[in-house]
Each structure stands twice: as C-alpha cells, then as structure tokens.
Amino acid sequence: MNIRQVYEISGEENGQRVESRILEERIQSAVAAGNRHLLVKALGQHGIGGRLFKSGEEAIHVNIYGQCGQRVGSLGYPNTFIEIMGPASDDVGWLNAGAQIVVHGNAGNGVCNAMAQGKVYVSGSIGARGMTMTKHNPRLDPPELWVLGSVGDYFGEFMAGGTAVICGHNSQSPKNILGYRPFVGMVGGRVFFRGPHDGYSQTDAKMVPITDDQWTWLCDNLKRYLEHINLYDLLDSLTVREEWQLIMARTPQDRVFRSKPAISDFKSRVWDKELGQGGLIGDLTRLDRSPIPVITTGDLRRFVPVWENRKYLAPCEATCPTGIPVQQRWQLIREGRVDEAVDLALSYTPFPATVCGYLCPNLCMESCTRHLNAMTPVDVKILGKASIDARTPEFPEKTGKKIAVIGGGPAGISVAWQLRRKGHQVVIFDKARTLGGKMASVIPETRIPQEVIQAELSRVEKVIPRIHLSRELSREEVEQMKTDYDFLIIASGAHKPRMLPVPGKDRLIPALDFLAKAKKNGIRPGKKVVIIGAGNVGCDVATEASRLGAEDITLIDVMEPASFGKERADAEKAGAKFRWPCYTEEILPEGVKLKTGEVIPADTVVISIGDAPDLGFLPDTVATERGFVLVNEYSQTTDAVIFAIGDAVKPGLLTDAIGAGRKAAEAISDMIQGKKPVGDNRRMIDKKRVTLEYFDPRIVEFDGVDQCGSQCSSCGACRDCGICEAVCPRAAISRKDRGNSEYEYIVNPDRCIGCGFCAGACPCGIWDLVANDPIE
C-alpha cells in the first residue's frame, strides 16, 4: 500500500449518516491497514481523529471535510495530524495527549479541555470554557492552543499547564478577547494575548512582563501557527511586541496575599472619611479607644492598691471599751520602746494595771484576730501588770474651765483624769472615805493585790482634788453646782441593791454590803450560804464566803447564770453549786424556800441581782429611763451641761465605765473648744485582711512582752516589715521616709499592674486593692 495515497472515508452511506461507532471502526481499520493519509467526509460524527495509536511511530494525517462532530482529536496521539477544513464543534482536542489539530474556522465550546500534550491551531475564535483543566506532564512537551480571534467565557478554568496564545485578530468579541471571568482556579501554564480584556481571576492569575526568551518563542511559534492556518502574511501585524501581554498562574505563596484592601486602609480611606475623625462615636466622646494590652499600668489598671495604714481599728482596740490601742503598744515593744509602750496606757486609762492586768475580762484578747486560726491571743495581761510602773504623764496648765464630777469610782476617776490631762480644772465629789468606788471597796483581794489598786489610786490622788461628802447630795446643791461649774458629770454608780419582793426579804444581805464587809473580814457567813443571783458579783460573794469559812455555798438563778471568767472559775474552785431555774418563794430563818416548796438551808442569804443608781439628787432637766440616767452617744444627758457615765447609766464592766469616762471627757473638751463632738468613727478592720500564716500556730503561752510583740499581727497598723516591697512583682512599691519616724509605703502607678500581691501578702491587712476610678 502506498502510504502517501489518500484514503477517503465518508460519513454518509446510502444517504444515511454513518454512526460515530461505525466511522470510528472504519478509521481504525484504515490505519491498521497501513493508510497514513485519511480524508474524512464527516457528517456530525464525534471523536474523529483520536486514539490513532496503531500508526505507531509513523505520522498519520486526517483531513476532515464536512461537518465534524464533537471532540475531534479527543484522546489524540502524538504523530496524529488533524486538519479540520472548516469550523469545528465542541470539545476539539478533549483529553488530547499529543495530536496536532488545525481548525480552519471557529471552534465551539470546550476547546482543549483537559489537553495534556499536542497543539491546537484555530484560525478563528473559540467558544466558552476553552483551555480548561489543561495539564503539563514534565516528561513531555506542554500543550498549546493558538486562537486567532477571541475566546469565549470561562477560559482557562483550572488550567494547570500549557500555553495558550490569543491573537485578538478579527475577534468575535473584540472588546474583550478573554471572555467573561477567565482563569478561575488556574494553577499553571501561561497565556499570551493581544487585545482588550475585561478582567480575570486576580486570585489565581497575574499579569507578568514578557521576557526576551518568551518573545522569541512567541514569534517563532507564531510563524509556525500562521503557516498552519495559511495566514503567514499576518506575521508582521501580529509581532508588535507592545501589543502582547502575558498572564501566568499565581503560585500558592502568591495567593496568600490577595489583593483585598487592608482593613486599616479601608478604615482611613472609607470609614473615617465618611464618619469623621474618631469613627463611629468620635462626636460623642473624646475617650481614647486605641488598643491596649491585657496587662496594664497607671490609669488603665482595673484595680489599684491603697496603703490604708490605721484607717481601720485593730480588733483589740475596737473592742476595748476603754479604747486602748493595744496593737500600738506591741509595736512600741517590737521597736524596743518598752517604756513608751507601758506609758501609753495612761493616756487612755488611769488603771492600766488594776484593770488591764487583773480585773478586766480583756475583751481585747477575746477579739484577737489570732483566734481565727485557733491561736493563743496575744497576752495583754502581761503588759497590763507591767503598767504599774507607768510614769505619770505631764498635766498641762489649766484652761480655766471648771468641771465637777459626782462620784469617785472608776468612771468618775477616768473622766476626771482625762479632763485633767486636757488642762481643765476638775473636782471629784464623793461620799466614800476613800477613792475608787466599788473597785476599791468590794472586789475581793483574791482577785487583785491591794497594793496594785492602792498604787494606781495614789497616782490619781496626786493630781485630782476630791471633796469628801458625808451625806447625800441634794437637788439644790446640784443646781448650785451647775452655776459653779462649766460641766457636771454624774458618775455616782449604782449602789441601791435590787431586792426581791418576797416575804422575809429583810433577812437578805445585799451583795455589795457583804463584799465590802468581807473585804475587811467584818462578817461571818456561817457554814451554809445561799446567793440569789449567780452573776459575777454573786461569784465574788461565793469566793469571799468560802474564804470566810462557808462550806456549802449555793448560787441560784432564775435562768442559766450569766457569770463567766475568773469570777466564775474562782467560785467553782470554792465548791459553789450553781442551780437554775430556781424561783424564790420566801426567805425563812432556816434558808431559802423555793416555789417548788424546797427549802435550801442557809445561815446567810445574799441577794445579788444587781444594783440601781440612787438618783434623788438629779435636777428635773436630766431625764432617766428605768432608773438609769438617759444619755446620748457622748454620755451627755438631756441637760446639755450634765453628763453621766458608768453604772449610773448602765451596769457594765470596769472598762466600760473607764471608756465612758474617756469618751465623755473627749466630748466635753470638744464642746469647750466650740466643736461638735466627733468621737472615733473608725471601724474595725475586716479580720480576713490579716495574714496569720506568718505566725507560729503552736505557741500556747507567751514568755514575755517581746514574744507577744513579735506574734501580734498588728491588724490594720503597718509593721514596716517591707514584705509588700519585696513581694511586688513589678517593684512598684517603695518606702518613703516622712521624717519624725513617720513613713509611708507608696506605689509607682507606672509600674503597678494591680495584681494585689501587696494586699495578699501584707501581714497586717494594710493594703487594699480597690477598683480604679471609672473612666468616662
């Protein structure tokens, strides 16, 4: 067979179109038979010219006349040369793997879809979705598509390799030769084009300059292309370099930086421009809204530490009715100023040893923060007892104000002491032969050595004059005193025993009488003693009765006895029995008859259900309530120049009486200076602020004032330990010396972040972390 001979195959047979399958069979048979030049007269058959591998290494030429169907040259092989002598239908060169296909006319949609090798030369324009999904196998030459005119929409979608050249000559759409939305998903290959376009997928593709090598390649291959489509004379007009452009796929790295404008650019260019400086609310507020870090300093801190030294009262000071700043005394001791610590007490009480050291139930110790952790409270009694040696302070020159105090008991002495310390002239009027009231006359010696009381009373006597009255004051005398003195203070106590309205009440001995006589060993109570009223005074009676020989002592009460502390303990030690509830029916010579009919035998029956003040001398201007003088919070009565303190106002502890005296003196002093009395409005510190973890919880008993001082947590008052300074993670805290041994810990706001470590670590609870002032 002459391989140069043209073998003709017709797509029409007997006036009928040959099926695509049959035509394919005939073409394949012809090739198998050795034909290498085929002339196909097509009648819409599909897939002509593809898959002609049977020619092996020999070239095979297929010229197609008539109307070819779709997919000419699909799955085409190298050495296959197809020439379509007119326009082509869709999908020319679909999956082409090497064939050269020339189309003498326009081609439809899908030209070169998924082509991997070979060349397609189109002498007109092409339809949509040309050059899509093309590939480049690195072992073989990349595919090429040449188009003389324009391409349709969606050109080069998912193009992964090869070259497309779009000449823009005699274009079907001359205003946009690349069609609508080309190169979406393009990942490889290149496209030379010549002519206007209407944009392409910027995400996937980019325009690049044409290099000299590329230009040489383009010109060389353009010649070949124009030769194939028989339009070589267009060469000059198509090789004007400036008219050509090149689009390449973006690399994956390229895609990250897509060409969306940055938000910051949008903000300045669009947002702020439309809204004005400061954006959305720039007209409503001048607040800086720029970004800040999470951890901030200065004004931007959410919380700020505050050094609240002495802003709150220590629990000991707050609960001491006398108001002694106990923690301050321990601080002086820590500082080695023992004498000052001792002396300090006399500023608050004339009886630091008698009361703090012996007779006081020490509410300060009861409230000690250390109890929170089941730790032994700091022992104030040690310090109290040491105060016997306290040096009497200086008493200033007299102010000329004259004040009379009626009653020389603890309350009266306290107020006189304080007023005298403030320079006023004070006189105590008292019925008793000696100063000291009940404290001196009825408290058993077992409770306190007499020399302690005497020493403290003589300290008082040295500075405060006293007028001894041998009789009751009359109302007229008191009225007169009002004119003689600037202020009057009723501190006459409560001496009128409360009695029971029962038959035989004459047989009762009032407790205070009993105690006063007992103190002088002036009474013989017998073996059996019954005490009606089992409070602390009753307990004192029991103890004294025991000392004086009683063996069977019974305290009865209508309810559970209120006695406590040392008095109760001593009474129990003396073998006293406590019984309740017991309601007294009658006092018989042989004992106390109860409502139950029982008779408790007694040689002596003491009544100890309290005492009432004897206020017959009070002017009408002073109101009373239930037998006691009515006062305001500063102990002022309804008569502005008359004050009342102590048991005359309300039965209480010695320390209550002393405290009332001190506060009344403060108020009177303020009034003399024309000020409204203020008192101490500080509240007690929240004990939870105090850090007890620094202290040894196993201390059961203190071996002296120094250990007490070291174990006092100094609630609310700075110990000057410097822990805050050390613990601050930002070194924001420093100690500032203010002179006169005054100091302050200060915070550098530019360093502080408001973490609260200072507040958490402070042993004394000085630092507080508070919300910063709002910004608005």
Next chain:
Amino acid sequence: MLPNRPITPSTLSIKDLLWQVLWNKDKCTLCGQCTAVCPVNAIEPGVFQKRLIEPALNITEKPGNVYKVYYGIRQKTDPAYACIGCGMCSLVCPNDAILPSKNEENDKLRLHIDRGGQPRKRGGRRNVKDGILDQIKFIRISMLTDPALDAGRHEFELRTLLGRVLSPEKHLALLKENGWAPPVREIYPLMIGGMSFGALSPNMWEGLQMGVAYLNEELGMPVRICTGEGGCPPRLLRSRFLKYVILQIASGYFGWDEIIHAIPHMKEDPCAIEIKYGQGAKPGDGGLLMWYKVNKLIAAIRGVPPGISLPSPPTHQTQYSIEESVAKMILSMSMAWGFRVPVYPKISGSSTSLAVLNNITRNPYAAGLAIDGEDGGTGAAFNISMNHMGHPIASNIRDCYLNLVALGKQNEVPLFAGGGVGKNGNLAANAAALIMLGASGVQMGKYIMQAAAGCLGSESDRCNICNIGNCPKGITSQDPRLYRRLDPEDVAQRVVDVYLSFDTELKKIVAPLGRSTSLPIGMSDALGIADHHAAERLRIQYVV
C-alpha cells in the same frame, strides 16, 4: 481564708465550684498577671504556711517544728467570686502555671447563687450543647441530575429578599394603581442579629459595623446588621453606611429620638426596621442592660441617666392587642421613611408564632417575620428564662413556612430565623438547614462574637458575664480598660473572614443542589435526619 472557719449552708469548698483553678506552684513565677487580669477576682495572691517537722532521735536534741511561708495563687470559694472558667489567667500566664478546669460533678455553686433571694442573672447562652440543626444532613447531592455546580468555580450570587415580595402582576398593578409597591431589599442571607450599642462595647460595635461596610463596599456582599435596641450613633445615622443597617425598635424605645432627629439628614434609607417583640434567649422577658454598663456614653446614646439598670419591658406599653400592635407599629415605622423601608417584627420562637404570622400575612405593609429560637444568646437574662423558656427554632420556622405554603404565600412573606445558628461552630450548615426548612435568611449573634471578637463563651457555662460589664475580651464591656483590649479593625477583619468562609461553605452546600443564585428556601427534600420523630415533625426525610 481560714480552713477552720465557721461554716454556713452556703460555705463552699473548691470542690463545690463549677470551675476549679489548677495552679502549679513549681511553674509559677509570681508575676501577678493572673490576679491582675481575672475579671471576677476569683483568684488572689495567697500566703501559705508550710510546716516542717524536724525529727531528732538522739537524746541530746529535741525534735522541732519549723514553719515556712510560701506565696502563690489561691482560689476564692465565696460564690460572689466564683471562677467563671474564662481562662484569662492561663492566657496571661508566662509559665502555663494556671488553668481553670471544669468540675466533672454537678457543682453546688448553682444551689447557692441565689443568696439574698436573687435568682441568678447572667449573660451568654443556654449552655446546652445538642441541637437539632446539627443533626440535619444535606442529602441531595446532584451530580448528574440537577445542573451540578462547583462551589469553587461557578459564580454564585447568594442573595435573599427582605420585604413583601409580590408577583410581578400584582407588583405592577400596585404601582400602577397606587404608585406604591412594598419595598424589597436584596441582601445576603446571613445577617448579624440585633446586639445593642450598650450590650456591646463601642469597639465591638464599631468593628462589626466596619466589617459589614467593608463586605458591602469592597467585596460587594450585601451583608446587613441589626442595631439591636440601644439607639444608633448619630454619625452612623447620617452616613451612607446606614443602608447596611437594620434599625431595631423595641419596647424600651432607647435612642429613638436621635433616630427621628436624624431622618431629615439621612443620606440613605436604612435597610429595614426590625420591631422587636421578643428575644429567643429570654422569651417573655424584656431586654435588660444592667447598671454596670450604663456609663455616660451609653446613657447619652439611649437618652437616660447613667448608672441605672435599663429594662425593656416584655411588652410594648402602648399596645393592647396583636392586631393593634403589629398594625400600628408597622404602619408608623413605614410612614417614618415614606414607605420606602421594609418593616418587620421579630418575635421569640413560641407556640404562638403562627398567630403572629397569620396576622402578618394579612397586613400588606409587613415585610416579613423574624423568629428567634431558644438558643439565642443575650447580654443579661434570668437563668430561668435563658435555660428553660423558648421554642426551638427548627420546628417553629418549619411550621411557619408550611403555614405560608398552605396560604400560597411562601414566596411573599420572608421568614428570618435566629437563635443558636452556629452555636457549635457549624454556622453554614445550620444556616443552610434553616433556609431549606423555610427561612429566607438567618440572623447570628453569638457566633460572630466568638468568631470575630474571641468571645470565650461556650455551651458549658464558661464566662457568661456579659451582663456585668466585665467581659475579659472587651466585647460586652463599657469600661475602656476592658474594651480597648479589642481593636475594631481586628473585629472588622474577622467579620470579613467569617463571611468569606461562610460564603464558601454555603456554596458547598447549595452547589450540589444546582443553586447558584436563588436560595433553596424551603427545599426540604434536600434535608435528612436520622431521627424518625424529628423527620416526621419537620417533614424532612428520615435517613439511616
């Protein structure tokens, strides 16, 4: 904190708390950042005592005790300072020494949080992880049947219509006869739902608005955002960005005088007016801006004194019946903009939704209906309202859509669904499910707070303090010290990211349905669920 303190019934141990702060002494460097940042002061620096016993066995020495002190972080157990699990401590910890951990046991805190007789109020979410939306699958994947589209390659114009959509004949007839036809907006089907200026911080609000403006102006996505009920900054009202904004009016009427004053100066009409009758998060309860958040700025925008709590009553005070309420409000709001702006009500999901819908279908001025389901979030609400009241959105929107179908008006009255869209992170899937159940579009709130601003809330009672203004991310705080942590530009950027990725995901769902322009609204044959009862209830396919 003393271990041996007296206890009360409400004394809790760390074990009883919902969140337990795990602190590692070895890693901690005592920098103070965790205590400085904790939004609720749940942790504090602590001083710890450590006892060492020094034994001695020979006769000359006595055994002894030594007490050492070390410093560290202590968690408070007072319910008022209970850890909220936000994790800001671990965010700022340079050494990874601290981490809140959720109690596996039911906490006791919840039983004691009502001290003083005040039931718990909080912000956030319902804290229920499950939801029917996440169970719905898209089972119609057309490869060869419908024109199968490629989400990556094909062009999509995913838009929906907000407004009363009439048939072309009716529309033309109306125009011809009355010179008027209902206004309709073509918008993106995912909206940012109403979150007020006040509920959100200025920086968050501006960030959202800026992101929306960017999407519109730079990317051509007609995204819309609702103001919520807290007024609208005057500058926004007078800017062209107003067209991207849906103004909300609710029963508190906060800030409406500013809006009214701005009407003559508006360059653009707002996108729409939303009349809020209810919120999914707290149906039956009104809006609430707690006093912590009402500072001078918020007070000025809302027209109220600062430092007071601002409740919006559950009902509009001047309206007495559904007929009157809907008709009166819609008419008045339409009039304000010359009937050029769509006006629609928003209600909380409820078994009474159909009644509202019926009313709306008969009102020619009603532009649609928005329904907010039980999973909606909020700035502040009673626990009881948030956790136990409300209607799931899926069946509610479905019932309403099918009702419209029965009336032949499914293409006329658009429904918008909200409440828990994307609450487990599946924003596009949830949105598409609701659309195929019958919604014309969806509204999101919590999702955008999480995704665009880093909201720490999750469905496990984490953080949830939006109500008290201490938002550690600055999203719902009015304190510059907190909200300046949030850069509006970053928020805007995230809004853009969220929308772009949502758009891609939505395309992935609708492309196999052959939809590239018209949304598959009500295309319930594309939905399947492996729960037979749910399938029957929603009238979608039961697939196993």
